[in-house]
Amino acid sequence: MEKLYLKQLSISDSEDCYNMLKHIGLNENDFTNPVHDMSFKEFKRWLKIQDDWSKGDNLPKGYVPQLCFWLISNELPVGFGKIRMGLTEKSRLEGGNLGYAIDTRKRGKGYGSKLLEMLIKKAKELKLETPLVTVKKWNYASKRVAEHNGGRLIKETNDWWYFEM
Numbered sequence: 001m002e003k004l005y006l007k008q009l010s011i012s013d014s015e016d017c018y019n020m021l022k023h024i025g026l027n028e029n030d031f032t033n034p035v036h037d038m039s040f041k042e043f044k045r046w047l048k049i050q051d052d053w054s055k056g057d058n059l060p061k062g063y064v065p066q067l068c069f070w071l072i073s074n075e076l077p078v079g080f081g082k083i084r085m086g087l088t089e090k091s092r093l094e095g096g097n098l099g100y101a102i103d104t105r106k107r108g109k110g111y112g113s114k115l116l117e118m119l120i121k122k123a124k125e126l127k128l129e130t131p132l133v134t135v136k137k138w139n140y141a142s143k144r145v146a147e148h149n150g151g152r153l154i155k156e157t158n159d160w161w162y163f164e165m
Contacts, residue, residue, distance in 0.1 A: 009068035020077040031101040071115040078106040096132035
């Protein structure tokens with residue numbers, strides 16, 4: 001039986017996490033993944049930066065604290081998710097509170113829905129009562145994932161769907 005769980009990013013994360021992120025595009029489906037083009041040494045520095053940001057330390061101007069999580073299946077990472085602890089003017093329009101991506105080798109197996117479900121639960125534990133998910137209009141798979149997880153469409157533009165979770 002498959003064992004699925006969220007594991008919060010830590011500075012000691014392994015090469016398994018690095019290799020999984022290498023299978024997600026640099027800006028695939030509007031999910032920013034700077035690790036795609038990094039060396040393993042750069043990845044280790046990136047982990048430290050993400051760990052700092054999760055604590056609100058060394059945040060770039062205009063950023064809010066952000067927690068990152070691995071979706072683990074049978075002890076291997078299959079996806080990556082982010083919870084922004086607030087919204088900036090920019091993230092309210094493009095990004096929302098929750099973002100997620102699944103390893104290209106693991107797509108089409110329900111991991112996206114499960115990852116978003118777990119991120120919603122975690123966000124609510126962290127007192128984000130109605131997290132926002134933004135989806136590009138051409139990304140029908142993510143739209144279905146948001147709807148499957150009870151997302152309520154609250155706004156729509158020419159380019160985006162906006163879901164309260």
